[in-house]
Amino acid sequence: MNAYSEKESRLKILIISPVVSQELLKDDKEYFQGLADSETNVVVMGLEKGPTSIETFHDAVYAGPDILRLVREKSDVVDAIMINCFADPGVDAAREMTDKVVLGPAETSMSVALHLGAKFSVISILPNTGPWVRWQARKLGIESRLASAIGIDIPVLGLEKDLEETAAQIVEAAKQAIKIDGAEVIVLGCTGMAALAERVRKQLCVPVIEPAATTFKMAELLVKLGLRHHRGGLYLTASYDKIRGY
Amino acid sequence: MNAYSEKESRLKILIISPVVSQELLKDDKEYFQGLADSETNVVVMGLEKGPTSIETFHDAVYAGPDILRLVREKSDVVDAIMINCFADPGVDAAREMTDKVVLGPAETSMSVALHLGAKFSVISILPNTGPWVRWQARKLGIESRLASAIGIDIPVLGLEKDLEETAAQIVEAAKQAIKIDGAEVIVLGCTGMAALAERVRKQLCVPVIEPAATTFKMAELLVKLGLRHHRGGLYLTASYDKIRGY
Amino acid sequence: MNAYSEKESRLKILIISPVVSQELLKDDKEYFQGLADSETNVVVMGLEKGPTSIETFHDAVYAGPDILRLVREKSDVVDAIMINCFADPGVDAAREMTDKVVLGPAETSMSVALHLGAKFSVISILPNTGPWVRWQARKLGIESRLASAIGIDIPVLGLEKDLEETAAQIVEAAKQAIKIDGAEVIVLGCTGMAALAERVRKQLCVPVIEPAATTFKMAELLVKLGLRHHRGGLYLTASYDKIRGY
């Protein structure tokens, strides 16, 4: 019996929406279940405490503890955990808590972009996109493949106010990335842009990566291949016993 | 109807074994079909002319034209093409010939390794492994994540002569990579090592990537997400009209 | 009146000890006040909730919210904030909350090391030191100057159990870094090693950077020069209004 022999059994993926919002969860579940392989079971959970959206390092800090609470409570009963925000909040910490697959959308969509063209650009929401995404790419060790990262200056919670207008702005920024910066692939730099991906894709001549979908499918891939992150090097085994007040 | 709506239809993946050998094809087909999602149909084809194994740049050159013949003949009727050799022979050229997904094992397994630990090492067959794989990693833009690449000095066609012995040598090289070079992930640097992966995995404390399986699943992932390489930048549209004598 | 004209007025530096521990605070205050310029006033504060020590990404996540509470409550009345842990927890987020100087020891001691020799090594506590510090150096953009990072495998709270023994282990690791990896400077990779710095320094022929002292003096330097981080690029202005449950 090899690592792949259990593939027909149900595969359970927990998607943590790292914000305090009940509204999104149902839509998210539908979206991911629609993408899921037949044997995959999707669970989507949000935070009880934390930010209403993640746009800064500050917001990510406040999302952290409740993300880790969900990881602590649920990792035993799932096969993979995806933290559904392009800031990849808590991903490193979660990997210290479990042997289950843990993925974040920035890391995943940038690694997939490597297959699709010489350079990719990330189009995201706020002016901190440029330096933040460059920092993420440098952390991942792939900075030389990043053409540029551009913020369109619409906050997360405003993205869906006027889908046409938001898509138009993303497309405009993407076209600049393609023409000026040499991007051959566009990565949408916010998981809140999932509903916009098709609109954007139709207006561009390059592949467009929707990070939430890509991360979800990569989670399935890693589970099916029996691959998980190493613990003992960058990721030690964390101890909750030393935490006070949570 | 979005990019994902057709996922229940049959998905066809052509695996090109870029060597002149009929023997391997049946085993390969079984291996990949065993890994396939339920909707995936696997076709494995070998070369009519070319090398009996690929161990040098020289061998890869001779594999090239017949790989491209298969791409030219079959790309219309498949969804993805995987060229099953860690040298990734013909991958760039094939991407100039088709809009279908084209993947090679080196690129794919190194991108997947990014998710599993701080640094990875590649264990392969001959003394050219070290500089060749470093060159591949540099081309992919991820050299800073490569801990080392080590050749065990067994030619491709000798890998399966004594599976225990070969696995032992891979494990020994991997342990050195882990202890001395700081590897947290081991990538098997030859698709001919597929039969050895489980043996190796059992003896190591870090994730072990079998590149053929990983590339196959990534092909499924990209097809399901509707993602393909960009044509018009690094990959233009190639013209067979200018080729003489083939 | 230029930026430097106020230098004789009292300069106030808040040192956040990002752990739940009252014991350390008095010693810390004495240590930093002993290092302070005559016009500098030192305030040391610990967390009410969070980890008892920071050794993993997990621990850093739990330190985050209470660090930021202190930043929010105190930034108006201080000139600089130093977060006293080599993981630099909350440093990026704090910079989004205030125009006052914000520094962390890893960033600061690695930048100072650039002046002292061709390459530096970091000696820290646990086996995650190697990849974690390399990641910090890559984030800072100075990875090519990092010779190595070595963990001696003594947890933070064990460092002071036997000062001689701990110093001996640090010295042994440092000597290996000097001889094998080409280090010309040693950075102590944990602010809990402050009491060990002189012991270590006496036994090594290269400069030894104690990160807490170095960061404290850099905070004074930046305040005196009127230099603060930019807000509007990597660091936007964070909003606490969107945080729920804290």
Add this chain to the structure above:
Amino acid sequence: MNAYSEKESRLKILIISPVVSQELLKDDKEYFQGLADSETNVVVMGLEKGPTSIETFHDAVYAGPDILRLVREKSDVVDAIMINCFADPGVDAAREMTDKVVLGPAETSMSVALHLGAKFSVISILPNTGPWVRWQARKLGIESRLASAIGIDIPVLGLEKDLEETAAQIVEAAKQAIKIDGAEVIVLGCTGMAALAERVRKQLCVPVIEPAATTFKMAELLVKLGLRHHRGGLYLTASYDKIRGY
């Protein structure tokens, strides 16, 4: 007797024109013989099968086997082999087949450019120039010295249709590279531009590298210095015995 003692004997350089074209060979021979030192004997040979020009990875694949046939047949009777196309097709493979000097124009002209100014740009023919040349520079390990690579969008076989017009387009692209990208050296990125070099040179204020001439002179230099590539590391000794159907 040292490595240099034979320098007065005839030195023979084989120039492989890696395309199927008899017309160019005579002109090429004249061009290189005009550049040759007095003791150098020039032989120019074209392919019997392969592409009529090399503009894509696809074309390079089809040039490969017949390039290697020439290397196999002729390396014993020459001192150096130059493969005269900026794609450097077959260079790595040829180095596995012979101890004679083997050079390609991209590698050579980029290494020579390092001596002439802070950064260089490559002006070549098609839109794939930008990413392809960047990939070549990355492979060579000198990406930080490449200012930019620009394609003027004239196919190889159209370069000599209107020499003035082609030169004008090269000059325009070069001026943009100088002004915008900071290029201090221009490398012509196609050996088919040899006839245009003087025209371009007269209109630019920076050094212009004609890659064919530069590679030819470097071949003489390496032979005279007794320097050849190492075999046993990146370049093993290839075996033709394992090739079928050629």
Add this chain to the structure above:
Amino acid sequence: MNAYSEKESRLKILIISPVVSQELLKDDKEYFQGLADSETNVVVMGLEKGPTSIETFHDAVYAGPDILRLVREKSDVVDAIMINCFADPGVDAAREMTDKVVLGPAETSMSVALHLGAKFSVISILPNTGPWVRWQARKLGIESRLASAIGIDIPVLGLEKDLEETAAQIVEAAKQAIKIDGAEVIVLGCTGMAALAERVRKQLCVPVIEPAATTFKMAELLVKLGLRHHRGGLYLTASYDKIRGY
């Protein structure tokens, strides 16, 4: 008694103005004494032979021997030596001659810039600024943090002819660096710009580093922390006995 115990004693810093000019010295002394901590004693000395300003590598060569004469004559009686020119002339050589702190403004201001924003740009005087500063940043190992380096084309000795006009040109170049190149920090790339710093600072929304002041304060910092460069690796102990004719 630890490294910090002597901090109340007088601390003496020699500032070498590496040009032949008596006029500047008195102003310089006032400037630095105005920046000094209460215990710091400032000595400023100029060259007897050398250039009247340093704008090229050529000028720096001629400044070298007389800088080193001052280092040889004075290092015993000072605690730190600062060579006050952004070319950092003689800094490496001086470090071979003394165990006292030796600093140059380019190295120092670029390391301090790392704390203040994602990327910095250097605005300096002549068209060689771009490649020279990039080379300095590459030497320091921080090239990935350099956004750009721009020369305003006013020679050193013309900087103070019309302070408003010079400041206006610096501000214009800085705004371009901020808007186009993504700079979040501006480093003035000439110590002759000290008198312009406040003017420039008032017109920009990002931190502005005046390199002379920053280097001076870093010299104090290193002396107070007991930190000096390593001798025995990059910096051996130089011997004046082998010098003839000086």
Add this chain to the structure above:
Amino acid sequence: MNAYSEKESRLKILIISPVVSQELLKDDKEYFQGLADSETNVVVMGLEKGPTSIETFHDAVYAGPDILRLVREKSDVVDAIMINCFADPGVDAAREMTDKVVLGPAETSMSVALHLGAKFSVISILPNTGPWVRWQARKLGIESRLASAIGIDIPVLGLEKDLEETAAQIVEAAKQAIKIDGAEVIVLGCTGMAALAERVRKQLCVPVIEPAATTFKMAELLVKLGLRHHRGGLYLTASYDKIRGY
């Protein structure tokens, strides 16, 4: 008449031996004339003031002014200038003074090494070799191709005391570089090792670059190709009018 038409006229190369020593000059002239093409005329000149050997940055500073005096006096009557020391002293400055070819051995031998194998190591004289050569490679932008740099700890003037013993130490260091660091090419890191090159070459299985010979031949190559460094970017036109006391 193109750039190559004058190749039969005499080509004059000035070799500056940047030390105060009359003894070496005659041997040097013989060595280089023995390497010269038939049309090349060799002139070797030493310094009147400066160091007796160059082993540190300090020594290089004192060599500078008299190197530049020779450049100023002789550049009009020669075609190329080679500064014959692996520290490349004065090379950048000399390029600001003349349009003639100017080369140094470190830059040249490292660029030539790129053609000969995946990575090269430099074997030189003193313990500062490691960091100094790495700094040179980083300046040249090719650090990723440098395997290692090792000092054998024999001063320049001791190299020829016992040729067998010195060669043996070079060979031993080179074998370590090959076996441990993966070097495929050895660069001798001191032009004083020219007399040892053949001895070393015979004992190693990899190409050995003697930097003086290589630089000399590259000077011929650049002159014959009509290639010179750009002036106006990194290298402006220097003015001797601003130098006092020389």
